[in-house]
Amino acid sequence: MAIIALAFGGLCLWSASGLLKGLYWLCWASFMSNALLRLAACIIRPAKEAPLDPMTEAVNENLPSYSVIIALYKEASIVPQLLRAMRALDYPRDRLEILFALEADDTETLTAFQRHPLPAFMRVIAVPQGFPRTKPRALNHALEQARGDLIVIYDAEDQPHPAQLREAAKVFAKGDTTLACLQAPLRPIGGSSFIARQFAAEYAVQFDVLLPALHALHLPFPLGGTSNHFKSDILRAIGGWDAFNVTEDADLGLRLAQLGYKTGMITSPTLETPPSLSQAWIPQRTRWIKGYMQTFLVHTRLNTPFQPRAWLGLFLGVALSVAAAVCYAPFSLLVITSLLLTGLQTIGDAAHPLHIVSIHDLALFFLGTLSGMITIALAARRAGLRLKWGDVLGAPAYWCLQSVAAGFAVWQLIAKPFHWDKTEHTPVTFAVQPLYEDGPYAYGLEHDHYRQPNHLAHQSLG
Template structure:
């Protein structure tokens, strides 16, 4: 960057509140900290202005563009006297402000959510005591009254299975005959389109950056109304080096997240939010390939609904669905989730647990709930609950983003462990004050939270007991035969068989809605696929005790097809900056 000499009074004082010609570099002559403190460094960053020097009886304020009326009002309230404005580059302005705001922003990024609604209040010692108590109680019950203990276990399994199956069936019925209406896209030339911020957290994603920019450039949204924010960690040299070799478009910026006490995606999102300007905030992952008209549909839907609709959730699908059997089952599972279960939950009036990508939020909604919980490793599902608790509604939109299915056994288990660990922590935080949760959600949605979070964990954890009823179905002796009546065993086996039938039916319905009806033929493979989740849930519960805030990174680009990794055409942009 070229360093310019500081302006003289004659250069700056050119009339009341005018912008001086030329560009100035605040790193050459640092700001007067007394002036900056009057406004506040965080407010200066928010408004894109910086009180710089007192020259010729006026306070010179640096800005990258003519300041808004809101920024002028804040400067006047700060008591800075007569103002004169001088132009500097956005990079220079941010570089000058960062040393003053970085510690504050980092602290707020890690503790933005109120303590009573955050996982950071989770203590390992109480959790360990609870786990030991449960294990000892279970062992004593089995030793003293094995028949009663096994009967209670079977009853619990049956209850969990029935409740989860009933919810899945109700969601499927609620969506029948009501195909989601696609909102008409707004005109790309519309003058009133809002600025949309796209947050893309990147961690060790160097090989994915070029293809990501190519895919996002295909979005049919005016680029002057886009604010793409590529978020990288300070010690992620792989991704930062890749960004320095690419010419970023003018509508993109790089935000470097300083090292802190933890490293999670929600912490990075919280930090980057301070540097954004859009009234709508969207989130994508590095491997995402959104539909070109997706942002136009999001903007049109937000314009059509009221301000209490704080979030829109798009549909996720996979571009590597045929990589192997895991990818096929993953695609079938996600089709069931995004095309049947979530739309059904929306129409039933229940809390919608969000996905971590293709997620769009009104800025006032995400700020009202305090951003993301930096300590929650399943920040999306937690955010869905907190939005509902504050009275915001989440809607599903029929716009698809393709991404890469995690199709290797051990990485799949690690990823699912993270999700289920977050479910456990999210449920624990929500139930910290059950009475308050009941008041804020109401009885119907309160029960829904129990089924969605606790029911999911319980069903995966108790799945081995349920699988044992295949023995009864095939006429083989069951290990619990000495303690349970034959009719009871037969009844439990029929409940299990009915549940599997509902799962297959929902999968077939979802595959048809996804335009891949042949995928339903892979539904029997779910009997091999879902046991991986049982391994994951027990691993997740162990991690809740050992490392509740550890984020296990999922590597992308393993199964991406050539078309998804195509390099972008040469843009006409500025060089990338990682400062």
């Protein structure tokens, strides 16, 4: 970064106007690429695999051992829901272990676990105090004690499809030795606020349009922070998670690519609760954008091996996301203000209209906004997400909020780069109910999410 800063300063002294013009067209091309990426992703059809039906699969034949790791901090209220979701996993108990990694001083959550006697395949692990106090550090501590051939990461509020472990094990069993990780789609449900609806739409775009497109193009992609399934020997060989990166998932997916490994996707989803208020959403989004910035800085160091696939995935999946978050609100404000001023000037003096922004800026603004809305509409269909056209048309307001979070992210990256903004979770009513007497697993009694292919009944965009 110091070399880049010196080069930038030298070019400014040599030809400031030429440099600024070059930077303008570089930014313009980057943002246009972001818009075109979304349109291209809409055209690329994700590979369809027959969903796994555990009732027709061989029950216990040749299944590898599995470790489930869940890092928790101050999550006492959600423990009963979490235990129900984990008990609902359809996997042989003699080949399954579930590790709950708690910070050693989190006595409230530990007490909550003590109220619920754990079966033999579940255990609580105390993470000793240390620096930094982050989720990836807790995951690394649990990884040292995990015994499974495969490892999956869940968050405290997650409710994975009961057959998810079986599907991942089946894909890994196909024998691709370079396949290191499988990502399950995430489905935020349970919120009705503007933030919650937009958050769910954003996840649908990410997990049902963008990531499947990158996967279809054999490009690496930033992993989601949960429902990542790993081969444990590969995960240990690359050193686990970066404890100092606050989006350890994005970093890990790209690091795997740098080292020659591949990531893939499965179809069985994980349900989770979205943030409903801006007070919860902004700190969470600030952490994500800051982590993407950290990931970009780490993976563009001069000592990073040049892997074309990894660098292209870094640009498409990380760099463009950060740039869009930082610039969307200021750029939109500039375009809208210029259009208003041009209209007012034309009324007052039609012979001398203002031209604050160029036709290229207008084309970028309208194509970028339109491509985002088209992607949301398609993603909602693929995910079975209940959205109305008002949600699609209101997306630009949500994108502007991203710029607010990006501003906080830039400040935190400088002032407190390893600070972890904790997201508060509350129990919800769509929990999977473990009624084992009726079969290997049963489903939510009130909301039958997992019985149908599109478990969120969709309307309005159909």
